Amino acid sequence: MALQSWVASAAGDTDFPIQNLPYGVFDDGSGARLGVAIGDMILDVVRVDHGLDTALFAHTEWNAVMEAGPKVWASLRARLTALLSDETHRSMVEPCLVSRQGVQLLMPFRVTEYTDFYASKHHAFNVGTMFRGADKALPPNWLSIPIGYNGRASSVVVSGTPVTRPWGQIKGAGDDLPSFGRSGRFDLELELGAIVGQPSSGMISVQKADDMIFGYVLLNDWSARDIQAWEYQPLGPFQAKATATTISPWIVTKEALEPFRTATPTRVRPLLPYLREPGPMLYDIELEVALAPESKSETVISRTNYKEMYYSAAQQLCHHTTSGCSMRVGDLLGSGTISGPGRNSYGSLLELSWGGKAPLTLDTGERRSFLEDGDTLVLRGAAKGEGFRIGFGECAGRILSAVELPAWANEEGN
Numbered sequence: 001m002a003l004q005s006w007v008a009s010a011a012g013d014t015d016f017p018i019q020n021l022p023y024g025v026f027d028d029g030s031g032a033r034l035g036v037a038i039g040d041m042i043l044d045v046v047r048v049d050h051g052l053d054t055a056l057f058a059h060t061e062w063n064a065v066m067e068a069g070p071k072v073w074a075s076l077r078a079r080l081t082a083l084l085s086d087e088t089h090r091s092m093v094e095p096c097l098v099s100r101q102g103v104q105l106l107m108p109f110r111v112t113e114y115t116d117f118y119a120s121k122h123h124a125f126n127v128g129t130m131f132r133g134a135d136k137a138l139p140p141n142w143l144s145i146p147i148g149y150n151g152r153a154s155s156v157v158v159s160g161t162p163v164t165r166p167w168g169q170i171k172g173a174g175d176d177l178p179s180f181g182r183s184g185r186f187d188l189e190l191e192l193g194a195i196v197g198q199p200s201s202g203m204i205s206v207q208k209a210d211d212m213i214f215g216y217v218l219l220n221d222w223s224a225r226d227i228q229a230w231e232y233q234p235l236g237p238f239q240a241k242a243t244a245t246t247i248s249p250w251i252v253t254k255e256a257l258e259p260f261r262t263a264t265p266t267r268v269r270p271l272l273p274y275l276r277e278p279g280p281m282l283y284d285i286e287l288e289v290a291l292a293p294e295s296k297s298e299t300v301i302s303r304t305n306y307k308e309m310y311y312s313a314a315q316q317l318c319h320h321t322t323s324g325c326s327m328r329v330g331d332l333l334g335s336g337t338i339s340g341p342g343r344n345s346y347g348s349l350l351e352l353s354w355g356g357k358a359p360l361t362l363d364t365g366e367r368r369s370f371l372e373d374g375d376t377l378v379l380r381g382a383a384k385g386e387g388f389r390i391g392f393g394e395c396a397g398r399i400l401s402a403v404e405l406p407a408w409a410n411e412e413g414n
Contacts, residue, residue, distance in 0.1 A: 003018050003019065003081070003085055004018060004085065005017070005018035005038060005039070005084045005085050006084070006085065006086075006087050006090050007038050007039045007041055007084060007097070008039070009038075009039030009040040009041060010038050010039035010041075010084070011039075014039050014040070014389075014391070015037075015382060015389065015390075015391020015392065015393055016037040016038055016039055016040075016250075016391065016393075017039070017388045017389070017390075018038065018081065018084055018085055019256060019385065019388055019390060020037070020252065020256050020390045020391065021036050021037070021038065021077060021080050021081065021084070021253070021256065022036065022037050022215070022250035022251055022252045022253065022256070022392070022393075023035075023036060023062050023065075023108060023215070023250065023251045023253070024036075024037060024042070024105055024106075024108045024249050024250045024251065025060055025061060025062070025105070025106040025107065025108050025249075026042050026098070026100075026103045026104065026105055026106065027103065027104045027106060028098050028102070028103045028104075032060040032106055033045070033046045033057075033060065034046060034057050034059070034060075034062065034065075035098070036080055037100065037250055037393070038084055038097075040099065040100050040101070041097040041098065041099060041100060042097070042098045042099075042100055042103065043080070043083075043084065043093070043096055043097055043098075044096045044097070044098055045057050045080075046058075047095075047096040048083065048092075048093060048096045049083075049092065050076060050079055050080070051075070051079050052072060052075065052076060052079075056068055056072070060106070061107065061108070061109050061110045062108055062109045062214075062251065063109055063110050063329055063330050066109070066195070066197035066198070066214045066329050066330065067197075067198075067199075067329045069197075069198060070197075070198075070211065073197070073214065073253070073255070074255070077253065077255055105158065105159070105160070105249035105250075106158060106249070107156075107157070107158045107247075107249075108158070108217070108247075108249055108250065108251050109195060109251065109330055110330050111153040111156045111330055111331075111332050112153065112196075112328045112329065112330035112331050112332075113150070113153050113328065113330075113331050113332070114150070114151040114152060114153045114155070114156055114245065114331070114332045114334070115148050115149070115150050115151065115316075115320060115331070115332070115333050115334065116148060116149060116151050116191075116221055116237075116241065116245075116333075116334035116336065117146055117147065117148040117311070117316050117333065117334060117335060117336040118142075118147045118148065118336045118337075119146055119147070119309050119310055119311040119316065119335055119336040120308060120309055120310060120335075120336055120337055120338050120339050120347070121138075121142075121265070121308075121310040122308060122339040122340055122341055122345075122346075123336065123337040123338070123339035123346070123347060123348070123351065124137070124138055124142055125137045125138060126339060126346065126351045127350065127351070130350075130354065130355050143267075143268050143269055144269070144271065144272065145319065146275075146311040146315055146316045146319045148316065148320070148333075148336075149236045149237050149241075151221075151237075151241055151242070151245065151334070152241075152242050152245075153332070155241075155242055155243065155244050155245050156244075156245045156246075156247060156332065157244055157245070157246055157247075157397075158246070158247060158248075158249050159218075159246055159247065159248050159249050159393070159394055159395045159396050159397070160249075160396055160397070161244070161246065161397060162397065162398050162399075162400045163222055163243060163244045163246065163397045163398065163399055163400065164243070164244075164399075164400045164401075164402065164403060165182055165183055165186055165243075165373065165399060165400065165401060165402040166182075166183050166186070166224050166227065166239070166242075166243040166402065167180065167181065167182055167183070167402055167403075167405065168180070168181075168183060168224060168226075168227035168231075168239050168240065169227065169230055169231065170183070170184075170226045170227060170230060171229070171230040178230055180409070180410060182402040183224035183225075183226055183227055183402075184226055184370070185224065185225035185226040185350075185356070185369075185370045186222070186223075186224055186225070186370055186371045186399065187222070187223045187224070187225050187348055187349045187350050187370055187371065188220050188221075188222060188223070188289065188348060188349060188371065188377050188379075189220060189221035189222070189223055189336075189337040189347060189348050190220065190287060190289050190302065190304070190337060190338050190339075190347035190348070190379055191218075191219040191220070191221055191334045191335045191336060191337060191338060191347070192216055192217070192218065192219060192285070192287075192306050192313075192334075192335045192338065192381070193216060193217045193218070193219035193247055193332050193333065193334050193335070194213050194215075194216055194313035194316070194317070194332070194333045194335070195213065195214045195215050195216065195217065195251060195330070195331075195332060195333075196212055196213065196214070196317065196327050196328065196329065196330065196331035196332075196333070197212060197213060197214025197215070197329060198211075198212040198214075198329065199326065199327060199328050199329055200212065200321050200326055200327040201326055202321065202324060203274075203318075203321045203322050203324070204317070204318055204321050205274070205318060206274075206275065206276070206277050206278065206281065206312075206314045206315055206318045207278045207314075208318075209313075209314040209315070209317035209318040209321075210254075210281060210312075210313075210314035210317075212317065212327070213254050213313060213314065213317065214251065214253065214254065215251040215252055215253040215254055215256075216251070216252050216254070216257065216283075216313075216392075217247040217248045217250070217251055217252070217392065217395070218247065218248040218287075218379045218380070218381050218392045218393075218394075218395035219245060219246070219247050219248075219332075219334050219335070219379075219395065220245065220246040220247075220377060220379055220395055220397060221241065221245050221334055221337070222241075222243050222244050222245065222246065222397070223237075223240055223241055223348070223350075224239075224240040224241075224243065225240070225350055225370065227239055227240040228240030228241070244397070245334070246395055246396070246397045247332075247395060248379070248392045248393050248394065248395040249393060250392060250393050252390060252391075252392055256390050257283045257285075257383055257390060259383075259385060260283045260284045260285065260383040260385075260390070261279075261280040261281070261282070261283060261284075262280050262282050262283060262284045262307045263277075263279075263280040263281075263282065264277065264280075264281060264282055264309065264310065264311070264312055264315075265308075265310060274318065274322070275315050275318065275319065277312065277314070277315065281312035281313070281314045281315065282306060282307050282309055282312050283306055283307065283383060284305065284306070284307050284383060284384075285305060285306040285307070285381050285382065285383045286303070286305055286381065286382055286383070286384060287303070287304050287305060287306060287338060287347075287379070287380070287381040288300050288302065288303045288304075288379070288380050288381070289301050289302040289303075289347070289377065289378070289379055290377070290378040290380070291362065291368065291371075291375060291376070291377055291378075292375065292376045292378070293362065293364055293366055293372070293374060293375055294373075294374030294375065294376075295374075296364045296366075297363065297364065298363075298376070298378065299362040299363040299364070301349075301352060301360055301362075302344060302345060302346055302347060302352060303340075303344065303345060304338055304339060304340040304345040304346075304347060305338075305340065305345075306335070306338055306381070308338060308339065308340050308341075308345075309335060309336075309338060313333055313335065316333055316335075317333060320333070337351075339351060349368065349369065349370050349371065350370075353368070353369040353370070356369035356370065371399050372399070373399050373400065373401045374398070374399065375398070375399045376396060376397070376398040376399075377396065377397055377398075377399075378394050378395070378396045379394070379395040379396070380392070380393075380394055380395075
């Protein structure tokens with residue numbers, strides 16, 4: 001952990017020290033290509049002598065490298081670490097560095113399919129308490145099974161992409177029938193996304209699932225709570241979750257997070273044997289959510305930690321395969337909202353405002369129950385070591401007003 005880089009900005013206050021080396025895709029005006037973040041620079045992997053088949057890097061996404069397998073992952077990481085830490089390589093590598101300032105960061109991988117889970121006990125208990133009362137907060141199956149739903153891969157966007165407020169069917173508390181309108185209870189969900197780097201065929205173990213995970217990103221599962229409340233029974237989330245899912249632009253590899261492994265919480269009741277973990281499968285990653293009204297400073301509205309999760313990504317991936325469902329390179333698994341035990345550690349505005357009954361007061365003096373047009377949400381996260389941190393960068397999105405509907409959308413007889 002005392003390893004240092006000759007890149008000056010990779011020391012001190014940075015998300016991207018030599019111990020991290022996350023993977024992304026950038027465009028500095030010369031076209032999109034693969035890059036590795038180091039301090040405030042990006043190493044152009046296409047130009048550097050990485051010692052591997054150049055065809056793996058002749059893409060604008062990291063899927064080919066993922067598909068090449070764990071031996072290639074390990075070889076690449078070892079080579080990059082050597083190039084960026086050994087002063088003898090400096091003259092060769094320095095011309096391949098590009099400043100992060102002013103470059104466009106793009107989607108780091110092609111999302112094949114997307115599944116989102118509901119795996120934080122604190123979050124599930126809070127939401128259940130709001131709608132069913134504390135004595136029936138957790139569904140009977142929750143303590144035995146990682147609950148999830150299949151989302152839209154087409155909805156996944158990279159940090160910085162604006163998010164447009166959705167329209168949908170909404171039913172008021174005293175209404176017999178729904179109306180069609182703009183979502184007024186638009187929300188965030190603080191999550192971590194696990195990226196599947198190897199395909200599966202048939203059921204796999206928790207250990208095998210862990211071996212298949214390439215890396216992690218921050219993830220915001222934008223949610224329209226008023227649309228969700230009307231549509232979710234009996235089959236679960238649908239259009240309420242289809243507006244957008246924002247991810248951070250840098251893939252933090254599983255290898256970079258190894259020193260921060262930690263165990264899942266003590267089980268309320270034993271899991272079935274296939275879901276039991278062979279070792280620690282969570283990570284100690286500190287997380288925060290900040291909200292900035294339009295043209296105003298941000299307020300940090302929540303701080304929590306990924307180690308609060310009840311089910312790990314490896315358990316979620318294992319369970320996903322129990323039916324024989326094949327997993328593919330580039331599949332994205334959302335952790336589910338990450339909430340801690342206290343109000344200032346909740347991972348959604350639904351919880352932070354307790355369904356709108358206890359609005360938050362921001363540092364600007366404004367109040368929020370749910371998101372307003374012009375608001376920018378920023379997720380941040382880092383695993384902190386002695387003298388360094390493994391950061392994810394920012395996962396940000398700004399809310400735009402709902403589009404104008406075509407006239408026919410509310411006309412009778414359409």
